[in-house]
Amino acid sequence: MNTKNIVALGLIGIFTLSSCSDDDSNDMMQENASANLYATSHANGNVTRYNLTTNSVTTFNTSASDSEGIYYDPESDSFTIATRGMTQTSLQTYVGISDMITATINLSVDFSSQAILQNPRDLAVSGDFYVVADSQNANAGRFFVFEKSNGSMTLSRTITTDFSVWGIEFVGNDLYAVVDNTNELAVFTNFLSSNPANATVSASKRIAIEGIVRTHGIAFDGGTLIMSDIAAASGTGADTDGGFHVITNFLSKFNATANGGTLAVGQQIRYAGSATLMGNPVNVEYDAESDTVYVAELANGAGRVLAFGNVSTAGGGNASPALNNSLAGVSSLYFYKG
Template sequence: MKNKNLFTAVILSSILFMSCSDDDSNQQTVSEVKLFTSSNTSGMVSVMDLLPSMPTTQSFSVNSTDADGIHYYPSTDEIILASRSNNRLEAYGNVSEALMNNSSSLTLAYSSTSDFNNAREIAVAGNTVIVTQDQAESNGNQNKLFVYEKTASGFTLQRTFEVDIKLWGIHFDGNNLYAIADLTSDLVVYNNVLGNSSGPLVSSKRVTIEGLVRTHGITYSSVENTMVLTDVGAAASDSDGGVIVINNFSSVFSSTANNGTISMANQIRIYGPSSMLGNPVDVAYDNVTKMIYVAERANGGGRVLTFSVPSTSGDYAPTMNRLEPGCAAVFLLRR
């Protein structure tokens, strides 16, 4: 970040509310636990209330048929989407009112300019929103990060970074950004990402995850020091995906050399036909209940799958399984 005071504000905001598909809250008084999901085929977003013993789900139409990143701001009661249909960030307001009124749609409050093409994920820290652009012919085969500042009425593009990997999932941890390298088994980190000016951005470290075929989803719990990754395997298969949990992650990552490998001995793996994992494209983790929430894109045309974190690797069936056409992104709120 160019402005030191602004950077400090971003980090303080991150401590108060850190996101990108997981929740690190250990509060004793819980008023809200919700899972937000988006679709890349249906033009719908869904909100699942996880507090009741029998969770309930409500769905709403939005302006984007295809959205590959989702976040919820409780302070402004807004859902943020990375729209692939319109190539922009979109904010939908009055979500709580829509839930109470059983509305069928959400109203677009504001959006960014159309700066990116082929978005895959968003990561949020305070009012900073980063969008990943995956290379495609339509964007000149450029893998880029777009950094926005969210305001009361819009999104302001702050800077852009050309990166050295094919992008998909990303996750903020403090001032560092973890990213998966699509089409590989690799995980990278960009240290002090917001301290850089626009231009080329080189990863600070890159490691390979042994036994993982193709990374996509990523989330990290700093409270538990647990990293969760997804493996989509072969894109054409709806049955070869998996979820990988790495406990004591900071120690495992730091002790692995740059371009080294995190062995299976440091992983807990969920793979197999009982798991219903084919193309798990995004993931969220609740460190309080020890539950993993997966956006499964291929199996059944789209599902939301929930798993209890196992103690050993195996073929585990989901504890919850909900059909959701085109399910592409998940975000968990606990407060």
């Protein structure tokens, strides 16, 4: 039996059942919709695409040997990855990938940025600007801001901050960033317009998220924010001590929490426990329409892509994932539906 097809069918169940409607126009939209989950890997730099509507899995062999951070652009039908390693430290873009549906495809880079990255952890996009969270050390991080234009990726500016960075997410014009080695969340308001040139800046606001030990991944959709908790990065039990938090009505809760304050765990939903198979959930994605969280789990089983459905209503706890697919060294995810 083909394990990947079984996994993809599980994803289709999450996508389709949650989107059912008696309205004919909505049914037609569902039939014409496509949903894809893209995953990167530390193991080989390849990109795996799970097509949730055609029940297929495609592996793109890229020019990278290691990557973390990915974005799919529907206008150019391309994905961009942040590459890592001694010789590959850039953004690489691969164009025209939707019609490629065979199981394994070898790709060549269509264009790339300057080789300036050092330790990329995540990628967030606003318009033509691609922001890479790059962790320098425990006390400092950088945001490399690239501008995509006419088939090129050019460094626009470098923003340095006073904490180690990991996951980042644009919510409107504001850039939210997890504070690595802590349970904190920071925001840089009007990030691009407020920081037009190279600068060293502090976050506009930082709060603690009660219940999280050490956060890494972040995702936002439909008013709900997801944050992952890797807890202990290594040692006994480190492959089962992770989790993620669901924060509905996020903006109102964040705005109501004072700078330096704590968002109470009672205002969140926590998923954690041995049945979740989460130990080091380094990256997360969220689809509000299906109320599904997708998790890049790095520690448990040497790497898994997990999915949990109905996360805002199921109540949290030690829930088993609806999807459990092995993917060695999985490092980041991007969900696209259109």
